[in-house]
Structures are given as structure tokens and as C-alpha cells.
Amino acid sequence: MLKGILQFAHQLLEESVERGETVIDATCGNGNDTLFLSKTVGDDGHVFAFDIQEQAHQETKALLTKHGKSNVSLIHDSHEHVEKYVHNEIGGAIFNLGYLPRSDKRIITKPDTTIAAIDAILNRLKKNKLVVIVVYHGHEGGKEEKEAVLNYCMALDQKKFSVLQYRFINQVNHPPFLLAIQKK
Ligand SMILES: C[S@@+](CC[C@H](N)C(=O)[O-])C[C@H]1O[C@@H](n2cnc3c(N)ncnc32)[C@H](O)[C@@H]1O
Numbered sequence: 421m422l423k424g425i426l427q428f429a430h431q432l433l434e435e436s437v438e439r440g441e442t443v444i445d446a447t448c449g450n451g452n453d454t455l456f457l458s459k460t461v462g463d464d465g466h467v468f469a470f471d472i473q474e475q476a477h478q479e480t481k482a483l484l485t486k487h488g489k490s491n492v493s494l495i496h497d498s499h500e501h502v503e504k505y506v507h508n509e510i511g512g513a514i515f516n517l518g519y520l521p522r523s524d525k526r527i528i529t530k531p532d533t534t535i536a537a538i539d540a541i542l543n544r545l546k547k548n549k550l551v552v553i554v555v556y557h558g559h560e561g562g563k564e565e566k567e568a569v570l571n572y573c574m575a576l577d578q579k580k581f582s583v584l585q586y587r588f589i590n591q592v593n594h595p596p597f598l599l600a601i602q603k604k
Contacts, residue, residue: 438461
């Protein structure tokens, strides 16, 4: 069976993240990936979850409380400042680009800050671990970000990183796709 984009994103992280590690949700939104990462690293691990919107923090906090999870730091700051908050080596990270569903569609991830954040996380990423990026690009501003992130990924040195693109090529309406960067 072919996995859907989000399903495949979680599968990749489930297979590479270990219990006890420090991981990052770079765009916590409604908290679904934060909860998934919190369960994956277990009580001895830690999740740093970034978002610039108060609404995203409220949603994520409520979801984590409902599931009794306390191994998460919610960071109300833009993800390119990751080095200010995360001092450990990183066991994995996820980005969901675009806007918060059912919210203000003008508040979106942007090419420069997204790339700066990916770059900062790759610097601290452990060998063989993954940064997974789910690229939504149908909204206004999405095309520019998609192109910038693809160009950045294609220029990564193949001696240092492997980069996978996973996408369905027969879907209509700008389907999201996945990029997975593995550090060698
Ligand atoms: C597609 S949503 C994330 C969905 C989320 N992963 C979930 O499971 O619900 C994108 C999120 O990125 C956030 N965002 C936009 N720019 C950001 C930035 N510079 N740093 C951190 N988060 C940002 C938005 O506020 C929004 O909540």
C-alpha cells in the first residue's frame, strides 16, 4: 500500500527517532505532530514545538494535556531561532509548511525563515537522522516557498545528505508532497 504524505512522514520518523531523544516540531499548529513526537520519544525524551501563533499554542497545549504529555516545550518564536532554545543534538524534526487550518490564511511559513530553520536544525542533527518537510503549496505564497525549499534541498551536498522527494503525480489541485533529508 502506498502511504499518504502525512502517514509516510510519521513512518519515517517512527523508524528513525529513538526513545529519549530530543526532537523538533518546527510548526506545531494544532499539535498533531507534536503529540506524535511526544509519544515517539517517550517520557525520557523531549520535544521542542515552535509556532508564532498563540492559537497554535493553545490547541497544542490542550491536545497534550488531554493525552497527559509533559515532555514538550512550546516555543512562541519563529523556528529559525532554534539555536536559542535547543542545545542538544537533534534526533529528528518535522515541518508542515503553509497556514494553520481553520485560521488566518495570511499567516504562512516563508521561504527565508523556513530555509534558515532547516539549516540550523541540520547543523545540530545527529548522523543518519531525518528532517521531514511536508510542503503545502496551493495557497498564496506557497509556490515561492516550494521553489525555494526545493532549490535549497537540491543544492545540499550529496556527500553530506541524502534527500528524498515523495509525491503523487496524478493528483489535482496542488497536492502536498514530502521532502526527507537524511544526514550522512
Ligand atoms: C500547516 S500548519 C502546521 C500544522 C501542524 N503540524 C498540525 O499538525 O496541526 C503551519 C504552522 O506554521 C506556523 N508558522 C508560520 N510561520 C512560522 C515560523 N516562522 N515559525 C514557526 N511556526 C510558523 C503557522 O502559525 C501554522 O500554525
